[in-house]
Amino acid sequence: MEIRYKTKKGFLENILLLEILKGLGLTLKRLFSKSVTIQYPRERKPLFPGFRGKHALIRDLSTGDAKCVACMRCASVCPSRCITIRFERDDETNARRLTRYEIDALRCIFCGYCEEVCPVNAIVLTEEYEYSDYTRAPFLFDKERLLENWDEFLKKNHLEEKRYLNPFMRPRGISLKELPSGKRIDVPKEWTLEGQVIWRNGKAESVSAKEISREE
């Protein structure tokens, strides 16, 4: 397809500055339409669930400690290697016990791989993005700090732990059999493979499980 344009102007167009008046008219028209600007510190845009922000370790309500089982998956998948984990063995049960969990937030590139591979949903990137500081030290999150981050996040957003859902806890559209048991949590129907949406009759609609199997 060859592009077409007409840039030659007639005599009247040339002396009447028509194209400039049109442009000015557009600006004038927009002066009376609704403003799209958000006055940031006073107004805030609501974030979507799953925004990759400040790190937190989810507190296990039954023990009061982190859920982490020290499987090292997050530390080994991290592209920038900002996660440090140390653990020891319990003498009786030989289970791993977390002794140190550190995230260097300044090294982190916020790809969200750690929360996606975590088999027990222990680590999460919360929807919190305002945490600037003047020194480097506050960005080295140790385990206590990460748990604190979680408490602060819940408090700030008036959430309870059970109600908080993040799309990385159970990625949308992934079938159950591909997920470890810790990630098979209850999510809205739209997030599951069975309830995935397609475009039909001019709006997005959930497709029934039958249709998926027929497509395959």
Next chain:
Amino acid sequence: MENMDNNQRPFEPYEIQMGPQHPATHGVLKLDLELDGETVIGCKPTVGFLHRGVEKLSENLTYAQALPLTDRLDYIASMANNVVYSNAVETLLGIEVPERAKFIRTMVMEMARITGHLLWLATHALDIGAMTVFLYCFREREQLLDLFEEVCGARLTTTYTCIGGVRQDVTGHFLETLYKFTEEFPSRVREYETLIDQNRIWLKRTQGVGIVSKEDAVSLGLTGPSLRASGVDYDVRKHLPFDAYSEVEFEVPIGKKGDVYDRYRCRMEELLQSNRIIKQCIEKLPPGPIRADDSPDLVMPFSKKCVTADATFKSGVIKLVEDRKHYMEGDVYVSGECPKGELGFYFVSDGKGRPYRMHIRSPSYIHIGALPFLCKGQMVADVIAIIGSLDVVLGECDR
């Protein structure tokens, strides 16, 4: 005065340095301009101020871990880089992506093209002196960035695709918002055109500036809209279709003269064509899985079928199945049409989970190589217009 009479020139040719801290070089590009009066007689670009060693870094990372690095190449349309990179690795692994993932990828790639072209139009117009377009373009770009945030959790550094599909399915709200966007976007493009298309200052700054003929454009290695504006009908999406591009209808805009104005017109037409592709993708989006069955695990760089867990509980050793080929050995080059031009990934693989060598054919680097040819004989002020019209991003050029 005596001196002037002798050689008819008030000044000897002299050199000025433009950049790297110059607002109109779109990043940290440095140009050593050799000037005769106000005419450019020589131009030497210096690049590398934003070099982070992406190619070398990726040799120590698995293929999945190197994917977030591709966000940082062309950071204003990172979805497109993700898609091309995943396509390249999938070729190496021999994975066929599910149909739904293909359509989602095509959709986000065209969204990335619109965000890229909108930022190009905004800054290009700002360089030339049209302030208002900047504000209008960012209004629409913001809507698309919000959609990126909804679908993958980040606005710029998306890391949306994974090897073998995409990381998250789309939601109903996403599709509905995007469909609404596609319906009103053509009227927005008309708004930009009202502001600058016929504007006499715009025409004088762009028409007849930086002309590249068909033959020169090919021999300089230009790709993307910069090549098509010179009249060469070449688009990777049409001629070597990847993802769902073979299943959607669109046209490739071709220019006539190859000047700055033609490049501008080509990109404006592409905005509308991208909009058309997104609309078709939404309407045709099939149900089904979003990741291939044998897509590799993020932690283990091999597909799940290659791995067996040892039977003993305590040892927890994970073994690789020997008889299955994990990654193909040899070289692979896969390219895709990014907003800037043809982005290609070249892997040398030794069959392990990491690239032995990765090379990125980035369009911006090659476009900057064409600058000396384009700038010769132009005015200093036109150099700004030419850099803008080539749409270079230094993150991708220096990588």
